[in-house]
Amino acid sequence: MFEFAWWWLLFALPLPLLMRFFPAREPSQEAALRVPQRLAGAASVQSKPARSAYGHGLMWLIWVALVLAAARPQWLGEPVSIPNEGREMMLAVDLSGSMKIDDMTLNGRQVNRLTMTKSVMAEFIRRRVSDRLGLILFADTAYLQAPLTFDRKTVAQLLEESVIGLVGEQTAIGDAIGLAVKRLEAREKTNKVLILLTDGQNTAGNITPAQAKELAVDSGVTVYTIGVGADKMLIESFFGSRQVNPSQELDEDMLTDIAVATGGKYFRARDAQELEQIYTRLDELEPIEGESQKLRPLTALFYYPLALALLLSALPLLVSLIGARRRGTLVNTQYEEQ
Numbered sequence: 001m002f003e004f005a006w007w008w009l010l011f012a013l014p015l016p017l018l019m020r021f022f023p024a025r026e027p028s029q030e031a032a033l034r035v036p037q038r039l040a041g042a043a044s045v046q047s048k049p050a051r052s053a054y055g056h057g058l059m060w061l062i063w064v065a066l067v068l069a070a071a072r073p074q075w076l077g078e079p080v081s082i083p084n085e086g087r088e089m090m091l092a093v094d095l096s097g098s099m100k101i102d103d104m105t106l107n108g109r110q111v112n113r114l115t116m117t118k119s120v121m122a123e124f125i126r127r128r129v130s131d132r133l134g135l136i137l138f139a140d141t142a143y144l145q146a147p148l149t150f151d152r153k154t155v156a157q158l159l160e161e162s163v164i165g166l167v168g169e170q171t172a173i174g175d176a177i178g179l180a181v182k183r184l185e186a187r188e189k190t191n192k193v194l195i196l197l198t199d200g201q202n203t204a205g206n207i208t209p210a211q212a213k214e215l216a217v218d219s220g221v222t223v224y225t226i227g228v229g230a231d232k233m234l235i236e237s238f239f240g241s242r243q244v245n246p247s248q249e250l251d252e253d254m255l256t257d258i259a260v261a262t263g264g265k266y267f268r269a270r271d272a273q274e275l276e277q278i279y280t281r282l283d284e285l286e287p288i289e290g291e292s293q294k295l296r297p298l299t300a301l302f303y304y305p306l307a308l309a310l311l312l313s314a315l316p317l318l319v320s321l322i323g324a325r326r327r328g329t330l331v332n333t334q335y336e337e338q
Contacts, residue, residue: 002327005072012067013166016060058312066307069302077297082298085329087191088148089128090180091155092136094198094228095162097169098249101199103230108273113199113228114164121197124279133184135159138163138176140168140204148183148255172205173198177212177258192219195282197226201251206243209254216262223266224256231270 080184093115104116125133133155135146145162146155183190194216202209208219215225229247256266269275 002078003076006075009067009071012070014062018061031071038092044189054153055316058315061306062309063311064303067313069304069306069309071302073305074263075299075301075302077299079092079280079296087130087193088132088184088185089193089195090134090136090148090176091159092123092138092176092180092194093121093143093159093162094139094171094200095164095166095168096139096171096175096200097165098171098200099228101229104228104271112164114162116189116275117228118160118162120272120275120279120317121159122156123276123281125152125159127283128152134180134259135168135180136170136176137162138179139166141172142175142179142205143167144179144183168204170204171198171200171202172207173202173254174209174212175205177209178207178215181215181221182217184221189224192221194221194223195226196223196255196258197228197269198245198255199228200248201254202250209258212256213261216258219231221262222264222277223258223262225259225266226267226269227252227255228269228275 010207015199093114099114099117100112102110102112104111106116132145132148132150133152134144134148135155135158137143137145149155154176173196177194180194184194202308207215213223215221227247227250229250231247235264252266252268258264259266267274267278267281269278
């Protein structure tokens with residue numbers, strides 16, 4: 001359905017006609033030098049170029065196009081029913097310095113932990129069609145990167161743009177949980193879920209993991225914790241290769257305790273396949289359905305009359321430039337003939 005959002009602006013269309021009812025403005029001073037009437041008439045004719053019907057019509061078209069653009073024409077599509085499900089998830093992703101360890105394999109190549117997390121989590125976000133998602137990034141402290149929203153593309157883009165060291169080098173797990181609880185506690189009749197992904201232990205922040213756990217329990221927030229990192233990694237050195245455990249700093253006991261106390265679960269992701277399986281299980285979380293919402297897709301059309309007005313405004317200048325170029329060409333031709 002076509003409509004004008006600000007239809008009342010269409011009443012401005014006849015405004016130029018009202019200018020005809022205003023008296024012409026008299027000159028404030030009398031000319032100091034009087035010229036003969038014939039010369040004065042000739043001068044006035046030369047100083048006031050005649051406005052042709054073409055010029056008046058062009059100005060009217062420009063005015064009408066500008067008024068139509070200001071009235072904001074738009075096209076409303078058919079109502080679309082959107083399911084309103086009560087599953088709301090905050091995603092908390094660790095950006096500490098240890099996330100740059102290259103102990104993960106993705107599509108046959110060695111990548112760091114954050115790169116693998118972005119790749120797998122992007123697909124997880126894409127599947128959250130009817131869920132509301134938020135994004136928290138944490139290291140030395142926790143920052144809300146995206147509030148709870150249905151805009152999955154923005155959440156995925158903000159996650160993709162995140163870099164290691166953006167918010168420090170340490171790991172503030174308690175602050176991340178506390179911030180998520182604060183954002184979720186105002187929600188009612190929803191599955192309030194926090195998915196926290198980290199590869200270390202709590203080494204920074206103002207809230208301890210124990211305090212954060214109590215906050216989550218009191219607010220009814222279910223926390224699913226994911227420990228990222230391989231168990232084995234070969235390191236090449238001058239003395240040869242040796243096998244190390246790059247995840248020895250991962251505090252699995254703490255992550256398990258938080259998950260169990262809040263009704264969630266702790267998962268271990270040693271590679272991309274395990275992380276994908278974890279997200280598949282999280283897909284099965286049962287949402288609480290609410291009343292469906294009806295939305296009508298809206299397409300703005302104001303730029304069409306606006307572009308027409310700009311084009312018509314530039315038309316006289318374009319014609320003048322073409323005419324001047326032709327006259328210049330004619331003069332040069334005559335000069336060459338002489």
